Amino acid sequence: MQVNYWKQRWVDGNTGWHLSDVNPRLLEYWQHLDIATDSRVLVPLCGKSLDLLWLAKQGxxxxxxxxxxxxxxDLPQCDNLIVxxxxxxxFSDPTITAWYDRAALVALSPELRIKYFAHLASFLPRGAKGLLVTFEYPEGTREGPPFSVTADEVLMLCGDNFRCKMIASDGSAEVESVYVIERI
Ligand SMILES: C[S@@+](CC[C@H](N)C(=O)[O-])C[C@H]1O[C@@H](n2cnc3c(N)ncnc32)[C@H](O)[C@@H]1O
Structure with a gap:
């Protein structure tokens, strides 16, 4: 999905992915990254997510x-937050040391997902850690976005640039998984 498609969805108010609260996965799993309070945290394809404000509140x-x-x-002014x-x-910023991806990777078509991981690898320093939330459903049962992204695909995308560990996976027909990913 290209940028213009998404911009039009905002114009149309077609933003069903937006949550009126902080994502529970972020609340539950952010601590798994074990990063310093003053870390510089990237949120790619962030929308107007309240997750930004929660991360900023952590310092x-x-x-x-x-x-x-x-x-x-639509985002409120907030200390510690630049969008x-x-x-x-x-975009690139080699001073980023952590990142959070909810509904970013799964918003992208297969070709753009490859480009997205390659782009992250192009500027993230070694040791940078990310929390990734993916969504998976049986092929042909719905049309993306969100696109279904399997654990095998996450491994493939990580390649030699990232180490990846799945830390949660829930659901039956539609499965949400959480990964900790580290730039190596
Ligand atoms: C499915 S939404 C998820 C937003 C946010 N992560 C959340 O959880 O609410 C995907 C967002 O990515 C933005 N987007 C898509 N492609 C982009 C790109 N290439 N660069 C920057 N933003 C992009 C869209 O405008 C949209 O707000």
């Missing part, structure tokens, strides 16, 4: 990246 320097001006304009309104593939 992290949070850097969101979001293409839609509408989404960025870049740009295409993620144009």
């Amino acid at each position: 992290h320097a949070v850097v969101g990246v979001e293409a839609s001006e509408i989404a960025v304009g 870049h309104c740009t295409d993620f593939f144009e």
